[in-house]
Amino acid sequence: MPANLTPQYQKAEEAFRRAQSPQERVDCLEEMLQLIPKHKGTEKLQADLKTKLKEAREEVHAEKSTPKTTRSYRIPRQGAGTVILIGAPNSGKSRILKELTHAQPEVAAYPFTTREPLPGMMPWHDVAVQLIDTPPVTSSHIEPYLTSFVRSADLAVLCFDGSSDDAPQEAADVIAQLAERKTRLGSLTGFDEEDLSHINVRTLLAVTHGSDPDAALRVEMFRDATGADLEMKLIELERAEDREFLRNWIYAALGVIRVYTKRPGKPADKESPFTLPQGGTVEDLALKVHKDLATGLKHARIWGTSAQDGQTVGREHVLADGDVVEIHG
Numbered sequence: 001m002p003a004n005l006t007p008q009y010q011k012a013e014e015a016f017r018r019a020q021s022p023q024e025r026v027d028c029l030e031e032m033l034q035l036i037p038k039h040k041g042t043e044k045l046q047a048d049l050k051t052k053l054k055e056a057r058e059e060v061h062a063e064k065s066t067p068k069t070t071r072s073y074r075i076p077r078q079g080a081g082t083v084i085l086i087g088a089p090n091s092g093k094s095r096i097l098k099e100l101t102h103a104q105p106e107v108a109a110y111p112f113t114t115r116e117p118l119p120g121m122m123p124w125h126d127v128a129v130q131l132i133d134t135p136p137v138t139s140s141h142i143e144p145y146l147t148s149f150v151r152s153a154d155l156a157v158l159c160f161d162g163s164s165d166d167a168p169q170e171a172a173d174v175i176a177q178l179a180e181r182k183t184r185l186g187s188l189t190g191f192d193e194e195d196l197s198h199i200n201v202r203t204l205l206a207v208t209h210g211s212d213p214d215a216a217l218r219v220e221m222f223r224d225a226t227g228a229d230l231e232m233k234l235i236e237l238e239r240a241e242d243r244e245f246l247r248n249w250i251y252a253a254l255g256v257i258r259v260y261t262k263r264p265g266k267p268a269d270k271e272s273p274f275t276l277p278q279g280g281t282v283e284d285l286a287l288k289v290h291k292d293l294a295t296g297l298k299h300a301r302i303w304g305t306s307a308q309d310g311q312t313v314g315r316e317h318v319l320a321d322g323d324v325v326e327i328h329g
Contacts, residue, residue, distance in 0.1 A: 083155045
């Protein structure tokens with residue numbers, strides 16, 4: 001019997017994937033259990049959720065009662081999406097952050113210059129995307145907190161030094177380290193339908209020093225070794241056109257739209273758009289503006305490509321990039 005999960009449940013599931021603390025996971029799991037349809041087709045999923053809720057509550061208790069022995073990091077989500085830069089030492093992560101944002105990471109020829117996560121905001125037209133540089137991953141070491149960073153991200157960028165003969169194995173080591181922690185880098189983001197403990201994260205393969213004559217061959221070696229079929233681009237960060245391409249590529253991979261709001265009788269606010277996943281509705285926008293606004297939502301008027309200018313639509317109306325929305329409660 002199919003699960004027939006509701007859009008409300010799927011949104012709660014997405015919030016659970018993005019949770020960064022045990023208490024946040026507890027809150028999301030409790031909501032998922034409330035929203036999940038109760039029938040034979042969801043019995044296994046309900047049991048899995050109850051198990052995970054028990055584990056999350058135990059984590060909360062342990063966190064409160066045990067002194068911290070390792071450092072942890074929490075970086076508030078900002079902008080149109082959160083993108084994690086991951087890779088081996090000297091793979092180009094920090095250089096990408098420096099070139100695309102106003103952050104000033106240490107960039108050097110020697111390895112392990114990044115010792116803790118560093119965020120920066122990448123401008124794209126009238127929105128910004130949060131990029132987070134992270135410490136390098138090797139076959140023998142991964143920072144304990146990095147897995148949760150990757151799992152909660154909207155997108156990962158796996159950096160690969162196209163000029164290095166070691167890059168194929170080093171990138172394979174990154175994939176293996178995360179896979180051991182039930183985190184798979186791939187073409188889609190979301191939970192494994194058979195096992196909620198496994199999470200897939202959409203990942204781009206950014207090949208730095210992409211002008212090296214053997215860069216493409218090294219990528220093929222990596223693919224042969226791992227079976228990973230990641231969307232790949234050869235990038236030369238010395239070139240302004242490549243940096244701009246990388247900026248656009250990352251934004252497009254997030255799969256979001258920009259939506260502008262207006263008050264009745266007032267001009268549209270064209271300075272600070274809201275961003276929604278492609279397929280986002282009027283109700284999704286109202287939730288972003290304010291939870292109470294979504295509760296009292298009656299209808300909206302739209303100016304843009306998803307409707308005739310000024311057309312009145314309901315809460316389930318699917319919005320398009322650039323739409324102007326006037327919400328009526």
